[in-house]
Amino acid sequence: MGGEVRLSRRSLMALGGAAAAAALLPARAFANTPTETKLHGLSAFGELKYPADFSHFGYVNADAPKGGTINFAPPNSTFNQSFLTFNTLNSLVLKGDSPPRTEYCFDSLMVSALDEPDAVYGLLAESVTLSADRNTYTFALRPEARWHDGSPLTAADIVFALKLYKEKGHPNLSQALRWMTDAAAVDAATVRLTFSGEQSSQNILAVAQMPIVSKAYYTANDFEAATMAPPLGSGPYKMGRVSAGQFVEYDRFADYWGRDLPVNRGLYNFDRIRIDFYQNRQAAFEAFKKGDTHFREEFTARVWATGYDFPALTQGRVVKREFPGEKWPDMQAVALNQRRPQFKDVRVRRAIGLCFDFEWTQRTLFYGSYDRAQSNFEKSDYKAEGLPSPQELALLEPFRAELPAEVFGEPPLQPVSDGSGRDRKILGQAVKLLTEAGWKRSGEFFVDDKGERLKVEILAEDDGLVRLFTPWMEKMRTIGIDATIRQVDQAQYEQRQNDYDFDFILLHWSIGATPTEDSLEVLYHSRSATMPGMRNYPGTQSPAVDALVAAAGRAQSRAELTTALKALDRVLRTRLDWIPTYYLANHRVAYWDMFGFVEPKPDYGFPAEILWWFDKERAAKIGKA
Template identity: 65%
Template sequence: MAALPRRDFLALGGAAAAAALMPGKAFANVATGTKLHGLSAFGDLKYKPDFPHFDYVKVDAPKGGIFNFSPPNWGYNQDTQTFNTLNSFANKGDAPPRMEMCFDALMVRALDEPDAVYGQIADGVTLSDDRNGFTFSLRPEARFHDGTPLTAQDAAFTFKLYKEKGHPELSLSLTHMVDAVAVDDRTLRLTFSGKQSARTVLNVVEFPILSKAFYTANPFDSSQLNPPLGSGAYKVGRFSAGAWIEYDRVADYWGRDLAFNRGQNNFDRIRIEFYQNRNAGFEAFKKGEITYREEFVSRVWATAYDFPAMTAGKVAKHEFPAEKRPSMQATAVNQRREQFRDPRVRRALALCFDFEWTRRNFFYGSYERSQSCFEKSDFRAEGTPSPQELALLEPLRSQLPAEVFGEAVTQPASDGSGRDRKLLGQAAKLLSAAGWKRSGDFVVNDKGGRLSAEFMVDDDTFVQVYSPWVANMKAIGIDATIRLVDSAQYQSRQASFDFDLLSAAFSFSATPTRDDLEVFFHSSTAGVSGSRNLPGISDPAVDTLINAVGAAKDRENLTVAMRALDRVLRARCDWIPSWFLANHRVAYWDMFGFPEQKPDFGFPVETLWWFDKGKAAKIGKG
């Protein structure tokens, strides 16, 4: 597409931006009043109403065996180092990963499509004429683990409970839910105000459905170790609080023969053990106490997989391609702390991070420098803004950093020395321009207060990785330190935003919704305990661009809005991008089978792999 002359562009820009920000109707290309077996944000569904199973599974995978692993990802209030509650959906306590496997949802996501969901508890959904109402038809065979029916009353109770008391990852998507009504035992109606994102429902239909009876008898918002009554393919088995937990496959699971479940949930038991540091977990893997591990420490991957079981061929190493989803690994700079509110200070901190030196000395050359909040996706901004991006950005020009309108902001490459004088000199100048003057070993403000910056970490590995960064901060006068805390304290302080600097890694949906982004970047979540808005971003211009994402009517406009948002976030430097890896580095005891083709939009090994008796026998694990 040829670029418009600037005069013509400005004439069109206001109208284009206004059109982009008009509230979008949910699934505008989908008929209302017709029962649908699935939903997709844009375009057609891959699977027809009578599909037998998802294409990415081995439909006749054998059942049996134990899968003992260290979870590589988790959500809600979950923790991989300890747990003190079995309620994963409240904003209190530390829950074990994979509690969600014990619950079913109205609909389930297909992992070979970017945004499609298909009926699970619900066998279909009907949209109202105004597309603000969604009526779900629930399967009559749906049951909780105690044999009692799962009804629309349970679902309505769940959504109201999540809106009032749920973890922010649940409650925020329900902000504009007006009501959840059980029309009868098998009919649930969710109604929204019209202010919701057009694609909000794609998040909501995946929320675990709870038992009304259980959470009437047991307080939802208290930390408790009473296993909740679920309806999913697994239920809580034996556990020792803070040490280990087992999930047992439900033999008479109501959905075991339905299309959404075939070829999945193959292990009889899934066990998770909790370790206070990565090295202890690795030692357990070497002994075979853990049988699957995704490796995140480059030094270990490059040098430590030479233990006896590995050399004997009992353990396999494999790299699987990463998902086609935007991801972010970065350091949050907490602007609730006054010293970090000036963007020049945040940029100075970023210039102190010598990625090239870190990559060579700690990562064995395996990681790439991250530049975007949406790495590994088409949403990463490149070059100068396109005319379509400018249509969104120009009306906000007075509120945005000037850098937004040039080349997409990138973190400069260092000379790899570990102490790049040029970059540190630039950082020192930024601090001086922000009012921090050198006084002895430190820079101070006009009141004589030092500029302090403390990294909060929960693993020794990060102490090693961030120590050179801290040394560079000290070199330009920042009173920089690292604080290593235990997992429970880390979780609590993160949820309450009690930190200066904190690094984290996240993955977004392949088709991000406004709700997804609000949790991370919107003003409304800056003060919400447990939200992922760790830097405390509160910027009306960012809010406007998030609204543009929510209003996008097709993937092209979604991509434009996401790239515009990426430009602004990168220029603001709320999150300092760190690094990313193109593949999953996986090691496992060679006793499993897995589908030949990994799905593009998910990698739930615990549900897609299976126990191979023949392989297990060969390595003495039968």
């Protein structure tokens, strides 16, 4: 079950000719999108909500006042960004730890709409034109685009930035650009990007949203250097005061060239966005209680259930509430590093997974606030359920000889314990699996043929993870696995993640409502298993998985995408590359009552720091004016 899968001629022929060919041949990107026509936006499946003359997005207050400061704890990050510390201001390379939200200092060709699953609209680009073969995208730039020093942002900057990322950028950037064969400046206001024909429709959406850096700046400065010098930007914010590892401030750029564009109207309302860095969660929570931090999303169930009883909340100065989660797939799971021989056998991975007692954890540690995760695409239509559909079987059949029989049945579910914290039946199943995998009991622990113990080192970066993992570790030791927890600081944690220097690690990952081939490859593709800095923590290397990721990239409709991802989910859940843990349906948020915002929140994002605004009257009432 854990071995390599190979495509054989026999399994391909079992499909019966035409169906197999349809499943494996590449499809044309943007098959439903008009060509040789100037377009104001793009969607993977040609579905745009907003017309060319739209004035602003529907989820914003177009007349929101500007001003005030939000000091917030970022709930998410990208590229090399860290929540706990930073030692560089360059987020666009693998080296170093940078602060979240540096992306607000840069513009991109296009930006996403947060109330659509995959639509992007022009920012630097006024329009985009697709060639007849749908492999070349010509962007007409807005002539008013400017860098913060007043110099024009031109096609030369965009060409330079994309080529730079392809060669030296963070792996999430360079991998998305691998299908780009050429980037050319037709003139100062026109960029032509050419792709190989192997790219998916979603690929250009990722490329069009990449932050653009200055050619002049990075010709004079080393792009790969870890530096605290803020680079030249063009976006709605400019780097303000910075203290390495302590705080960063982003100041709204008053002369921002794009402030009145439809894609920006009603957004970026705070004069200052500040992020403070804390080494542990309790210190960060105390800062919020004192009012130093204004907005906080709570990720610790115990604190949410018992910690919000401080004076500011009981006085009504702080609001505690939940906001709906995004309508996109969510994955929180543990990876066992299959680059290490003891985890290659799926029976070992399954035995370790059986030692996680969700029912006990839910009652004892989570205060009943989480749901049990089963899928790599939880909370979405991409989650596999029931028997495979005929469409799913068309993708899976070529690999029948190599895939476990379970893939073609009901998708596997994680066990339900008796909630005692020591379910003998389930732990007995784990012992049986280890024995079947060839491990033998020698005294207290299982050992291999050489007498080496079955060891698992759990990597953790803070006290909250140690508290979560300790019962899991104890159950592993109960059945004979030599399990330990190693807590390291943020810098070591990031480095060990990037170098795949771990046994057992937890990841929470969201890949968007319309997962792209690039975002899927980061997690699942064989190619990413050997590239430092990717998120294929288990080291998955499977031709079947690779083929299903490619099928998702070839999808020409949402129905085809759903089919491919359901089939992928079946394979991943049977292989148990990722052990699903738990998920939270909503955002648990607390904030000082000094903000205005539009309700309901958009379905595909919740960046409060750019959606909300400072409300002077509310702030005055709570003494925060």
